[in-house]
Amino acid sequence: MEFDALLLSRLQFAFTIGFHIIFPAFTIGLASFLAVLEGLYLFTKRQVFLNLFFFWVKVFALAFGMGVVSGVVMSYQIGTNWSVFADMTGSVLGPLFGYEVLTAFFLEASFLGIMLFGWKLVGPRLHFTATCFVAVGTLISAFWILSANSWMQTPAGYTVEDGLFVATDWLAVIFNPSFPSRFAHMVAAAYLTTALVVLASAAWLMLVRRATGEVKVMARMAIFTIALLAPLQILIGHESGVVAHEYQPAKVAAMEGWWETRAGQPTHLFALPDQDAETNHFEVSIPALGSWVVAGDTSAELEGLDAFAAEDRPPVAIVFWSFRIMVGLGILMLVLGAWGGFLWWRGKIRTSRLFQWFALAMGPSGFIAVLAGWITAEVGRQPFVVYGALRTADAVSPVDGAQVAASLLVFMIVYAIIFSAGALYILRVLHKGPDSAEQPPDKDTPGVGLDLTGEPT
Numbered sequence: 333m334e335f336d337a338l339l340l341s342r343l344q345f346a347f348t349i350g351f352h353i354i355f356p357a358f359t360i361g362l363a364s365f366l367a368v369l370e371g372l373y374l375f376t377k378r379q380v381f382l383n384l385f386f387f388w389v390k391v392f393a394l395a396f397g398m399g400v401v402s403g404v405v406m407s408y409q410i411g412t413n414w415s416v417f418a419d420m421t422g423s424v425l426g427p428l429f430g431y432e433v434l435t436a437f438f439l440e441a442s443f444l445g446i447m448l449f450g451w452k453l454v455g456p457r458l459h460f461t462a463t464c465f466v467a468v469g470t471l472i473s474a475f476w477i478l479s480a481n482s483w484m485q486t487p488a489g490y491t492v493e494d495g496l497f498v499a500t501d502w503l504a505v506i507f508n509p510s511f512p513s514r515f516a517h518m519v520a521a522a523y524l525t526t527a528l529v530v531l532a533s534a535a536w537l538m539l540v541r542r543a544t545g546e547v548k549v550m551a552r553m554a555i556f557t558i559a560l561l562a563p564l565q566i567l568i569g570h571e572s573g574v575v576a577h578e579y580q581p582a583k584v585a586a587m588e589g590w591w592e593t594r595a596g597q598p599t600h601l602f603a604l605p606d607q608d609a610e611t612n613h614f615e616v617s618i619p620a621l622g623s624w625v626v627a628g629d630t631s632a633e634l635e636g637l638d639a640f641a642a643e644d645r646p647p648v649a650i651v652f653w654s655f656r657i658m659v660g661l662g663i664l665m666l667v668l669g670a671w672g673g674f675l676w677w678r679g680k681i682r683t684s685r686l687f688q689w690f691a692l693a694m695g696p697s698g699f700i701a702v703l704a705g706w707i708t709a710e711v712g713r714q715p716f717v718v719y720g721a722l723r724t725a726d727a728v729s730p731v732d733g734a735q736v737a738a739s740l741l742v743f744m745i746v747y748a749i750i751f752s753a754g755a756l757y758i759l760r761v762l763h764k765g766p767d768s769a770e771q772p773p774d775k776d777t778p779g780v781g782l783d784l785t786g787e788p789t
Contacts, residue, residue, distance in 0.1 A: 337733040338725055341413040344740040348405050350703060351747055355399030357702045360474055360519065361526025362392045363467040370460045380545050387766035391758055393448055398754050413736065417717055417727035421497045424490055424505060425480050432476035440469035471519065478518055482511040484718050485709065486579045509579055513572040520565045521705065524665060525698025527557035532695025533762045535688040543682050546766040551681055559669030566662055577626050580719060581635045582644060583712035586651040588622050590636040597622035597634045605648040610637070646714040650707065658704040661697045668694050
């Protein structure tokens with residue numbers, strides 16, 4: 333049996349990064365949520381906020397650790413499966429990854445121990461400072477990783493010397509054209525992902541009749557976040573799409589299922605793209621809406637896939653449907669936030685079982701939307717790994733396909749065991765819900781903090 337090393341290397345990297353991305357997408361928002369909870373406790377002295385902090389910090393500790401472990405795997409994978417890519421782009425991307433370690437990972441590692449185990453050892457203000465530094469560290473990490481990935485999408489500030497990419501303007505490299513909107517889009521997605529998990533956890537506890545004061549606070553904070561960020565995320569996503577159309581028109585054409593260059597491009601609500609026949613089957617469309625959304629003019633002429641050589645087009649069906657999954661979930665988040673805000677205003681969050689079931693079902697939607705968005709972005713730039721400058725087929729290592737297949741199988745087995753166990757533990761913690769306490773603890777109160785198992789002591 334003959335194995336395709338390129339295809340298998342792509343599948344292996346997609347598999348590992350698909351597992352990895354869900355953890356930063358959660359911990360970025362959760363770290364900020366923890367900082368807000370601890371800040372509210374210091375400001376109001378209300379015990380409910382501290383109880384929630386100690387409840388969610390257990391989840392954060394496990395998710396953060398799983399994110400670090402899954403991220404380390406990818407760095408080795410670049411060297412084993414994508415050595416040509418690493419060699420050609422290392423002088424540009426290497427420093428960006430290095431800055432992420434120096435400015436973000438060291439910051440997180442330095443203060444994470446204080447955040448997790450230092451409640452009884454340091455003063456409340458210093459502990460809060462440590463929590464804030466961890467939250468800032470997660471955002472700085474996202475900054476550098478999104479900068480590097482965005483440079484691969486819209487490369488700038490470089491030249492090619494002897495077949496190698498060399499940076500000529502570091503500000504142009506870091507703040508490449510797609511970076512600002514993509515960074516904002518990812519951070520908003522992370523906050524929404526966290527809010528959806530928090531709301532789903534609160535909804536479950538309400539459904540099983542364990543709606544304590546902590547649960548009600550969780551629900552309100554999550555609803556506020558979703559109601560605020562869901563519409564904002566749609567606007568940020570639109571801006572990201574406008575930038576993509578300017579610099580990656582083939583990607584946008586695939587996202588929209590546009591095969592022909594024409595004025596008044598439609599928006600296809602549903603279609604089955606056929607790449608071989610270069611057409612869509614069973615189209616359900618809104619005429620001219622696509623041109624208005626992208627260009628602000630219903631009569632604007634926009635490029636279709638016929639403007640690009642067949643070998644330069646991305647896999648259309650994958651990009652088309654992953655984009656619609658992301659957008660569809662975004663619309664549902666908008667509905668969830670608006671509905672939750674209305675019920676909050678009417679004082680009926682605890683009594684609306686239908687809303688609680690809807691919120692519970694939407695719990696994993698943030699992760700799904702992040703994965704769908706990542707697929708849209710990464711598959712949409714194919715067949716390039718550095719858009720327009722380096723083809724994916726030219727970046728793969730000269731490895732045997734059978735070896736890649738074997739390592740992929742091992743990854744799938746190990747990840748299935750380890751991450752399933754981690755996910756089940758997190759679900760058990762969420763099922764239990766936060767504990768209530770009668771007196772606000774201080775650093776001299778015995779039994780307040782975290783032991784090495786992550787349980788309240």
